[in-house]
Amino acid sequence: MTFARLATAVSSTALAMSFLSAGPSLAQEASQPENGADIIVTATKRAESINDVPMSISAASGDELVKAGIQSANDLGKIVPGFTFTQSAYSTPVYSLRGVGFYNYDIGSTPTVTVYQDEAPLPFSAMTRSASFDLERVEVLKGPQGLLFGSNSTGGAVNYIAARPTDHLTAGADASYGRFDSWDLGGFVSGPVSDNVAVRIAARHEGSGEWQHSATRPGDRNGKRDFTQLRGLIDYNGERLKAKIGFNAFWDKSDVQAAQLIQVNPLMPPFVDPRLANQPIVTSDARVGDWTAGLNPRRDDRQWQVTGRFDYDLSDSVTLTSLTSYSDYKPHDVVDPDGTALVLVDTIDSGRIKAFFQEVRLSGEFGSGSRWIVGANHENNKVDEVQRLTSTEASGFAPFAVFFGLPVPDQIPISSEQRFKTYGVFGNVDLAVSDTITLHGGLRYTDTSDKFTGCTGNSANGSLAVGLGIITQGDPSALGPNPQCTQLNAALQPTITRTKLAQDNLSWRGGIDFKPNKDTLLYASVSRGYKVGAFPLIPASSDSQYTPVTQEKLTAYEAGFKLTLLDRKLQLNGAVFHYDYRDKQTLCSVILTPNIFGPLNLLVNIPKSKVTGAELQAVLRPVRGLTLNAGVTYVRSRIGDFVNFDPYGVVENFKGESFPNTPRWQWSVAADYEFPVSQTLNAFIGGNINGRSKTNGALGQNPTLAIDGYTLIDLRAGIASANDRWRFSIWGRNVGDKYYWTNAYKIADVSARFAGMPATYGATLSVRY
Secondary structure: HHHHHHHHOOOOOOOOOOOOOOOOOOOOOOOOOOOOOOOOOOOOOOEEEHOOOOEEEEEEEHHHHHHHOOHHHHHHHHHOOOEEEEEEEOOOOOEEEEOOOOOOOOOOOOOOOEEEOOOEEEEEHHHHHHOOOOOEEEEEEOOHHHHOOOHHHHHHHHEEEEOOOOOOOOOEEEEEEEEEEEHEEEEEEEEOOOOEEEEEEEEEEEEOOOOOOEEEOOEEEEEOOOEEEEEEEEEEEEEEEEEEEEEEEEEOOOOOEEEEEEEEEOOOHOOOOHHHHHHOOOOOOOOOEEOOOOOOEEOEEEEEEEEEEEEEEEOOOOEEEEEEEEEEOOOOOEEOOOOOOOOOOOOEEEEEEEEEEEEEEEEEEEOOOOOOOOEEEEEEEEEEEEEEOOOOHHHHHHHHHHHHHOOOOOOOEEEEEEEEEEEEEEEEEEEEEEOEEEEEEEEEEEEEEEEEEEEEEEEEOOOOHHHHHHOOOOOOOOOOOOOOEEOOOOOOOOOOEEEEEEEEEEEEEEEEEEEOOOOOEEEEEEEOOOOOOOOOOOOOOEHHHHOEOOOOOEEEEEEEEEEEEEOOOEEEEEEEEEEEEEEEEEEEEEEOOOOOOOOOEEEEEEEEEEEEEEEEEEEOOOOOEEEEEEEEEEEEEEOOOOEEHHHOOOOOOOOOOOOOOOOOOOEEEEEEEEEEEEEEEEEEEEEEEEEEEEEEEOOOOHHHHOOOOOOOOOEEEEEEOOOOOOOEEEEEEEEOOOOOOOEEEOOOOOOEEEEEOOOEEEEEEEEEE
């Protein structure tokens, strides 16, 4: 089916979106500006009060994100209970909401929580680093969002809203300095260039010294930050036509965090390197890790994105919208995730993502309070990736030297090409059947395909093919016309994997809300969402390891309330939810026959699982200047009958287990108080406490991969001019210097983990003109 046919199948286009300022709002869904005005969000692709949207949403202003030290989507768990970030073994971020996430570590890994920049998707999690920059606000939408946002948002969606050009000249600058010689300098200029055109230019650079040192070479340091962001925006506001053009870019030359060794678990015990037993175990100091001497784990990544949005008012009640974006991401990362000084899984990961998105939609109103939207969209994404693995001191390759008298294979290229195409059509109606009751219903049809070419190539020294007893020939490029692949097919012959996964689905949502007055909303809904199937990019000795997982399906039931109480001094929001999960995608292990390399990675579908939970958020403003905010989320995930290998090669039935990286409890508490000390000067003080209960890094609940629960405390204080033209603050994050970790995993001959940041502190000066 072509996009042109889809576009003609519906009258495409949309609602003009208003980018209204959220003001000095709290960072949670329940928050409201102190003057009592509602926060305006665009979660349903139209501008409306957050307390009128019948779904669970967390919203934070750009100022609040800066105040809480949130520099990327990785940090959103500080202010959004139910949101978790996991750093994968190869540094690709994994985002989850209410337990729904997909752990994989290649750059072409499709997420379950998709990040958007002004509604334009950043379709792969590796591309999300520049989204949290010069913002008006961020909206975190919980539960399946496939109806309006498309596939790969079964857990939810994160929509970053950029600060727009202003109708008057304004400028600002922010400068920070803190522990580890960290510094952050950014600024913007915004204003009109004509009666109808305004522009905004913003830039930012983050830098720091090293904060980690080697466990075996204390003089070797790691952890430098070198990250630059740039954004340019142009807005045109005509009588009927509104246009928003944007350009975003980032350059990241930062060090890759060093992992910590927590246990030695040889793949092939008879061949383990004797030096492995002497590698230091690290279990108490975030600043200690290890990597191969001279390797210099570091990123050299860049990305740019252009977006264009055009809203045309066909009439007073009907709007046509076109949204187009194109992104180009090019990483080159040197990583060493094993936490040792040995060459176990040293990897150079390079590739490129080219992502195109086009959506057209129509939206309008009818009757009294009823609204509709129909549209179509198309995605065309190309992902190329090569991971060059050197594992010369790992036991998995030692038999090459012992039995064959060959050099241990080095620089093994694991390569893939993927071509994603997605077509979708959708429609939604909000029908006001009375002054107090509204019915909601919508459908989306999605057709997806992924053409995959995969190859585990011969090693640079040629010994991998010789040791396996196979002959490769042709172009040394892994995916050339005659690739040198070493994975074996069922006949034990070397082969290149060329295959295609094509699937379609029908997402839907139905709901009802009851609003007896402007301060009360009760709602209930049921919805269904899908995540597309996925291919792995893994070292493969068998062609079967490149078998894809098929699409997963989630049916969500939710009921909730949003109450404004005590003369608008208290906002209380809550929800209960139940997810029926089918074919959840997860990373497991497999032992192949013949068993050459021990347990190897494999993507699989879990046939049945469930998630049940509840959340509560309260914001209280008892007196002028004081805001108290507390939130808690409970998530109980359960796997159905499912037998597979755990990461250590043990066959288990995981029935009744929780999902990996899914804490049962998450909570946050915040307090901020600002008060005048003179006619021209204010003082302020505040803090955040956020925490989570224990979880595990993998299926099997192995205690080695346990992730302990933790509670972190951030504090801040300072002074500001009464008109807020300048603001000076001192701050501390993780002030108790709590040792915690966000991921634990088994890889090669070891188990390792990534520690969270230790205590940091510093000062920030902000100036506005």
